[in-house]
Amino acid sequence: MHKNIIPFGPQHPVLPEPIHFDLVTEDEKIIDAIPSISYVHRGLERLVEKRDYIDFVHIADRICGLCSFMHSLGYCQAVEQVMAVEVPERALYLRTIWAELSRIHSHIFWLGVAADAFGFESLFMQCLRLRESVLNIFEETTGARVILAVCKVGGVRRDIDADTLKGIVNRMTATRSMLEEVSNVFISDYSIQHRLSGVGVLSREDAYTLGCVGPMARASGLHLDMRTLGYAAYKYLDVEPVVESAGDCYARCLVRIRENYHSIDLIRQAVEKIPEGPVEVKVKGAPNGEYFSRVEQPRGEVIHYVKGNGSRFLQRFRVRVPTFSNIPSMIKMLKGSELADVPNIILTLDPCISCTER
Amino acid sequence: MMSEPQEIIPIEKNELVGMVAELFAEGYRLVQICCTTLQSSYELNYSFDKGYRFKNLRITVSPDEEIPSITAVYHNAFLYENEIHDLFGLPVKNIAIDYHGTLFRIAISKPFSIENVKVPEPPRPKPEEPKQDTEAVAEHTDGHEPQTA
Numbered sequence: 001m002h003k004n005i006i007p008f009g010p011q012h013p014v015l016p017e018p019i020h021f022d023l024v025t026e027d028e029k030i031i032d033a034i035p036s037i038s039y040v041h042r043g044l045e046r047l048v049e050k051r052d053y054i055d056f057v058h059i060a061d062r063i064c065g066l067c068s069f070m071h072s073l074g075y076c077q078a079v080e081q082v083m084a085v086e087v088p089e090r091a092l093y094l095r096t097i098w099a100e101l102s103r104i105h106s107h108i109f110w111l112g113v114a115a116d117a118f119g120f121e122s123l124f125m126q127c128l129r130l131r132e133s134v135l136n137i138f139e140e141t142t143g144a145r146v147i148l149a150v151c152k153v154g155g156v157r158r159d160i161d162a163d164t165l166k167g168i169v170n171r172m173t174a175t176r177s178m179l180e181e182v183s184n185v186f187i188s189d190y191s192i193q194h195r196l197s198g199v200g201v202l203s204r205e206d207a208y209t210l211g212c213v214g215p216m217a218r219a220s221g222l223h224l225d226m227r228t229l230g231y232a233a234y235k236y237l238d239v240e241p242v243v244e245s246a247g248d249c250y251a252r253c254l255v256r257i258r259e260n261y262h263s264i265d266l267i268r269q270a271v272e273k274i275p276e277g278p279v280e281v282k283v284k285g286a287p288n289g290e291y292f293s294r295v296e297q298p299r300g301e302v303i304h305y306v307k308g309n310g311s312r313f314l315q316r317f318r319v320r321v322p323t324f325s326n327i328p329s330m331i332k333m334l335k336g337s338e339l340a341d342v343p344n345i346i347l348t349l350d351p352c353i354s355c356t357e358r
Numbered sequence: 359m360m361s362e363p364q365e366i367i368p369i370e371k372n373e374l375v376g377m378v379a380e381l382f383a384e385g386y387r388l389v390q391i392c393c394t395t396l397q398s399s400y401e402l403n404y405s406f407d408k409g410y411r412f413k414n415l416r417i418t419v420s421p422d423e424e425i426p427s428i429t430a431v432y433h434n435a436f437l438y439e440n441e442i443h444d445l446f447g448l449p450v451k452n453i454a455i456d457y458h459g460t461l462f463r464i465a466i467s468k469p470f471s472i473e474n475v476k477v478p479e480p481p482r483p484k485p486e487e488p489k490q491d492t493e494a495v496a497e498h499t500d501g502h503e504p505q506t507a
Contacts, residue, residue, distance in 0.1 A: 038462040043469060049476050081361060211388050211434040229362055229410060286481070292364055292405065292412065303405070305392050311478035320390040328434035
């Protein structure tokens with residue numbers, strides 16, 4: 001049969017950021033997909049030559065808008081580990097609360113974008129309305145809505161008082177009930193099930209051998225969640241990875257919906273257990289050593305590698321983001337799928353090109 | 359401070375593919391390949407994980423030294439190996455999907471190579487100060503210059 005190559009991206013209605021695929025097709029079926037990235041590569045990793053390790057947190061914060069806090073958290077953890085800095089417990093709990101809020105707002109945003117992609121625009125608006133409640137909490141507790149700039153080497157820049165913490169739990173409880181209504185549409189709507197069920201199936205074995213991470217991996221039955229390592233305050237909380245087994249687009253959607261509820265529960269646990277005390281310690285000296293910090297971002301495991309030689313400027317900073325790790329499994333899923341399903345398959349990966357083009 | 363145990367095993371370049379195949383057989387997943395520019399060489403860390411056990415194989419290569427690809431074992435390594443080729447200028451032999459230098463569209467060729475990266479100088483040890491009679495100095499630290507007769 002005659003083969004055609006259909007370009008997909010870098011500009012496409014379902015892609016908020018640029019990534020390109022050459023889709024090799026036979027009739028309407030994809031037989032191969034060749035990805036192209038780096039349309040907007042920024043070279044942030046090399047900025048360690050220009051910013052010392054304290055200032056560099058602000059660069060890490062700006063790797064991505066949706067998981068800004070996660071990047072600064074991973075970077076700070078790596079430096080703190082190299083320098084043997086004991087971060088106060090209250091700061092660890094605050095980091096956990098902001099990290100889980102980041103996960104909720106990222107997942108709700110994804111639900112909205114997914115709804116928009118399969119033509120359910122009113123659902124998109126409802127999702128973004130829900131996300132607003134999380135952004136308002138960010139603004140009240142950090143002074144910012146996107147780039148939070150609240151994490152620092154040695155702790156956090158701001159404390160949250162007890163009343164505000166209780167208020168966060170109350171507001172997230174209210175958000176949960178509204179989220180349940182929206183989620184019911186995703187779970188039980190016929191059109192959504194028809195578009196997502198049995199589409200883009202990734203087996204458990206393929207997910208593992210292709211290095212798949214995050215909700216992608218968990219939707220294929222892998223118990224892979226870096227929060228179980230116990231960084232920040234997760235060691236004090238009941239973390240249970242949300243796992244589905246079908247491995248299709250619908251399962252990936254379900255994982256993200258259920259993770260929202262789990263994150264709301266983790267915030268409640270953290271607020272109940274947070275101790276009093278300082279939120280930062282003074283850091284002296286410069287990092288001399290190396291460490292791979294592993295953090296669970298909304299999209300999966302992210303690795304921040306830091307290497308220092310005693311200078312205030314790091315020798316190497318590298319980020320391995322989840323999207324970069326998930327691209328090989330995306331190619332696997334695209335092979336054999338119908339051309340009309342490509343947007344949904346790519347979207348259920350939740351690709352973050354901003355992270356990938358660090 | 360929560361410390362995750364991390365193992366770094368320095369190996370020779372010719373041992374790489376064999377050891378990677380052993381890790382694959384043991385059920386490890388490839389987490390990442392990370393390249394670091396040193397003063398006159400490159401350090402490559404191949405990171406693996408199994409049940410949250412984090413293990414790294416480390417090789418050190420000189421500029422322009424060819425590296426064997428591990429894509430025959432871990433297919434998903436092709437992105438990391440193309441990245442190493444495009445950003446660091448290291449040739450990687452037999453990559454399963456070889457972009458031949460077009461994965462990264464960048465204005466500077468080999469931006470992370472030894473010629474381009476400024477590796478920070480480690481701090482110099484402070485020179486030893488000449489020994490002083492501390493008691494005698496302490497007598498004259500009341501805000502006045504010591505006076506001589």
